[in-house]
Amino acid sequence: MKHFQLKHAADVKQALDMAMTQTNGADLQSTPSTRFLAGGTTLLDLMKLDVERPTQVIDIHRLPLDKVETLDGGGVTIGATVRNADLANHPLIKTHYPVLSQALLSGTSAQLRNMATRPAATCCNGRAASTSAIRRHHATSANRAAGAP
């Protein structure tokens, strides 16, 4: 593993400012020197394998972005640090997005679900991280079709 700086962001603005110092506003995918650290279940493996070689890792896992909320116009937002287990068991998701809940509970182990965040997998997929994903992302139309608000 290469040397890197681990920075702890106090809030979303600071996390984005830290990222912008290296990305210059570009998508993180095209700026491999900066990565956000959420649960670490994918990033740390990729760093150990020398696939990812960031010089700056911004820890966001303590940011207060762990809310699942309905939107006024329909749909739901999932905070950037919502863990897979919490999302799968959230009453709103279980009731209105059963496909998502079942999919989360069918994949991987309980340990992974307790650590991994959903936005990291859905938006970023390890190598496709974008700075916009840190804010929140929308549930899929498939779940809307399953009767979601």
Ligand SMILES: Cc1cc2nc3c(=O)[nH]c(=O)nc-3n(C[C@H](O)[C@H](O)[C@H](O)COP(=O)(O)OP(=O)(O)OC[C@H]3O[C@@H](n4cnc5c(N)ncnc54)[C@H](O)[C@@H]3O)c2cc1C
């Ligand atoms: C054994 C094993 C089994 C797995 N099984 C599954 C499975 O069944 N289904 C599945 O979907 N995944 C699976 N994964 C993959 C992994 O668990 C998911 O990708 C997980 O959701 C990653 O979340 P994390 O919070 O740990 O991300 P991290 O490892 O912290 O980050 C992953 C990437 O996302 C970026 N990132 C994280 N948060 C943000 C953010 N808010 N904004 C921008 N970029 C961000 C990071 O910079 C990094 O590039 C598995 C992994 C392992 C090791």
